[in-house]
Amino acid sequence: xxxxxxxxxxxxxxxxxxxxxxMLNRIYVKGEVSNCKYHSSGxxxxxxxxxxxxxxxxxFAGDRKGLAFPMKDGQRVIVLGRVSVYERSGSxxxxxxxxxxDGVGQLYEAYEKLKMELEEMGMFAPEYKQPIPYYAKKVxxxxxxxxxxxxxIRNIALRRNPYVQLILYPAQVQGEGAADSIxxxxxxxxxxxxxxxxxxxxxxxxxxxxxxxEEKVARAIFDCNTPVISAVGHETDTTIADYVADLRAPxxxxxAELAVADIRxxxxxxxxxxQQFENIFRHRMEEYYRRLAELKSRVQRVSPETxxxxxxxxxxxxxxxxxxxxxxxxxDRKHSLNLYIERLHGLSxxxxxxxxxxxxxxxxxxxVTGIDEVTEGERxxxxxxxxxxxxxxEGREKIKxxx
Numbered sequence: 123x124x125x126x127x128x129x130x131x132x133x134x135x136x137x138x139x140x141x142x143x144x145m146l147n148r149i150y151v152k153g154e155v156s157n158c159k160y161h162s163s164g165x166x167x168x169x170x171x172x173x174x175x176x177x178x179x180x181x182f183a184g185d186r187k188g189l190a191f192p193m194k195d196g197q198r199v200i201v202l203g204r205v206s207v208y209e210r211s212g213s214x215x216x217x218x219x220x221x222x223x224d225g226v227g228q229l230y231e232a233y234e235k236l237k238m239e240l241e242e243m244g245m246f247a248p249e250y251k252q253p254i255p256y257y258a259k260k261v262x263x264x265x266x267x268x269x270x271x272x273x274x275i276r277n278i279a280l281r282r283n284p285y286v287q288l289i290l291y292p293a294q295v296q297g298e299g300a301a302d303s304i305x306x307x308x309x310x311x312x313x314x315x316x317x318x319x320x321x322x323x324x325x326x327x328x329x330x331x332x333x334x335x336e337e338k339v340a341r342a343i344f345d346c347n348t349p350v351i352s353a354v355g356h357e358t359d360t361t362i363a364d365y366v367a368d369l370r371a372p373x374x375x376x377x378a379e380l381a382v383a384d385i386r387x388x389x390x391x392x393x394x395x396x397q398q399f400e401n402i403f404r405h406r407m408e409e410y411y412r413r414l415a416e417l418k419s420r421v422q423r424v425s426p427e428t429x430x431x432x433x434x435x436x437x438x439x440x441x442x443x444x445x446x447x448x449x450x451x452x453x454d455r456k457h458s459l460n461l462y463i464e465r466l467h468g469l470s471x472x473x474x475x476x477x478x479x480x481x482x483x484x485x486x487x488x489x490v491t492g493i494d495e496v497t498e499g500e501r502x503x504x505x506x507x508x509x510x511x512x513x514x515x516e517g518r519e520k521i522k523x524x525x
Contacts, residue, residue, distance in 0.1 A: 322353030
């Protein structure tokens with residue numbers, strides 16, 4: 123009893139064995155549907171049975187795109203999926219990814235075989251995909267002339283851009299000769315130099331869509347110089363043409379939206395660009411006008427005329443200042459002169475003479491200021507207010523100074 127395992131360990135071990143088995147990870151199982159239940163979560167639980175046994179199956183909601191018809195008990199189907207263990211119950215079950223009716227099993231095998239061959243040849247490689255022009259003017263359509271597909275394309279193209287030219291090649295898209303008709307349509311429209319081609323049809327069974335799984339159609343799309351949008355069936359339908367085309371659309375309506383730009387959106391975008399351009403232009407012009415005004419101001423400041431005007435104004439200012447200073451100086455000098463005049467007037471001999479004093483000159487014409495400057499008998503000239511008279515010195519008397 124050295125090696126004792128829990129149930130969970132055993133279930134995990136078995137699950138890992140299933141996971142490592144390459145065949146069980148991608149296996150086709152056919153049988154009759156029984157106990158089919160659609161759960162509220164979107165999952166589908168059912169069983170596959172035949173004469174010898176039964177197998178539990180589940181298709182999760184995320185894989186429901188691999189189911190193109192409603193399942194019910196008693197149907198004969200082929201299920202593509204992987205076998206694994208549900209650890210909680212310890213039971214194995216088939217986890218389905220795609221479910222098709224048993225009657226199309228051989229077609230599906232042919233589809234898978236051709237798909238693998240073309241993929242190995244590089245016909246699905248991204249580097250061979252051509253870009254779809256955003257503003258297509260001429261759009262070619264290879265589809266049936268009647269039916270919902272062509273009407274949907276016409277209506278959507280007219281609504282999005284009524285100026286786009288649609289050129290229809292009325293091809294046979296179902297039954298014998300359909301593949302050849304589709305090839306002729308692709309080659310014919312490719313020679314017209316259009317902007318983009320839409321190749322497709324409405325939904326249907328795998329038999330109805332089989333013309334788009336033909337190798338000749340795949341090669342015609344691959345060799346087409348015009349970008350091709352495939353639009354075959356509904357969103358869950360996938361054909362060889364979808365893999366080879368430059369772009370796959372889930373429906374013909376979606377193909378029209380991808381091929382034809384919405385002119386309303388374009389016009390709105392152009393209006394936005396115009397408004398943006400006007401704002402930028404206005405801001406640039408305002409900036410240029412501001413800079414121009416600054417440059418004009420700088421030019422005016424350094425121009426000879428402005429410099430000369432400023433010098434003249436400065437000269438006038440200095441002249442006024444000089445004149446004012448001279449006036450002030452003259453006024454000061456006049457005031458000082460008046461003071462000196464008043465002082466000199468007070469010292470004037472004439473004024474003294476007018477006050478009763480006299481002025482005496484000796485024979486030599488000099489003023490006599492003392493008795494020692496004259497002798498007896500000399501003639502003197504004495505000046506008074508109204509004239510001069512002559513006197514003779516008869517005597518001298520010296521007066522003592524009083525202290």
